[in-house]
Amino acid sequence: MKLQSNSDAETKEIGHRLGEHLKRGDVVCLYGELGAGKTTMVKGIASAFGINERDITSASFTLIAEYNVSVPFYHIDLYRISPDEVPELGLREYLGADGIAVIEWAERAEGEIPEQSIRVILHHIEDNTRLIEIKGIHMGTSD
């Protein structure tokens, strides 16, 4: 499925809709360059679990931020990680268990990520326009 977003607010809305379709054990991988809207997307996804979007900030510093809401929600950001460091991170503890894991810069950890993960690719089209491609989940018809 491909959706167009023309603002941060629309990206969050798309994230929220995706969040509503997630279930325990799901892994969502986010791909896109710096500024593509990955953290904005995470804010939207997290809002579907009752997490205040203000509480979702960049996880580049701490790498893994954990929120204990109705399900354990893991926000993972691999921006600073080189692929050869990934095996030592213990990522598998967070993936596919009883929680929801959303991973920014997921391409740095391809070998660790379950085959059946949901993939979201954010294409930076113009200043505020993004094309958001969602694979691996059925979200119903877009309105």
Add this chain to the structure above:
Amino acid sequence: MLILGIDTSCDDTGAAIVEDGTKIISNVVSSQDEIHEKYGGIVPELASRRHIELIWPVVTEAMTRAHITFNDIGAIAVTHGPGLIGSLLIGVCFAKSISFVNQIPLVAVNHLEGHIHAIFLEASPDFPFIALVVSGGHTSIYRVDDFGVYREIGRTRDDAAGEAYDKVAKLLGFGFPGGPIIDAIALKGDPLAMTFPKANIAGSFDFSFSGIKTSVMNYVKKNPGSKKEDIAASFQSSVTEVLIERISEVVKAEGVKRVVLSGGVSANSALREKIGHRAIKEGIELFLPSLYLCTDNAAMIASAGYHHFKQGNFAKYDLNPKAYLPLVSATG
């Protein structure tokens, strides 16, 4: 009374001996930037391994320079968050062990609270004051009414200011950490060459730096031939103006004309110069710690720990580090 401070919240291993919360007897920080430069950032596993290797030598060095033994120490103050969990764990486990073996009281310090206390190693600001903690991992404003009494007034909604520096430095092809590099290069550029957006969040004192970063990215893509010095200078100008504007707004809203800066980004020369001018213009009493106390260090942790000790706020041996740890008033 002497406090041994220990900080392993991020990439530096720090240990310090501080007397009565104000006087630095020794202050050792193992700067690990040379290791991290290669990786374009702080690689946490690498950082934890380095902390394991460095914690004993750094603590021993701090005690040797102070000419003391464990018998002379009144309490051990350790950072228990926020930060990289693997790194925090090394400091906390180490502090608990030496506290237990030598029967020395243990106190737990929030890293952000440590930054706010850096100034007390050099000056004695009166309460209340407004504190801006701005670094690679944090951008927050607090109102501080007394030792241990904090109220968060604003914080970043996305990237920390220092993180924006690191990411912009990387996309311009410079090294790590981005702050000092951009600060130096910006001196050769025109801060008015281009305009990057200064995000305001209506009805809030929160920050947003993600938009500035994205805007620099867009600019670089559209104008591949532009001078990096000008981009660095214009970016720096946007970030520093946002920080100063927000501080000025908070000072007015709270009616507190006393400001303390802290955190790695407060070592930025443009920020120090500009906020100095603004403070004079608006009659604000401004406190800027020396550069070596702005960046992560354990002396500031020992200073904050002294006040926990005085209030009888001790940590138990079930103390665990927390990656996410908002700064709230101590409950004593």
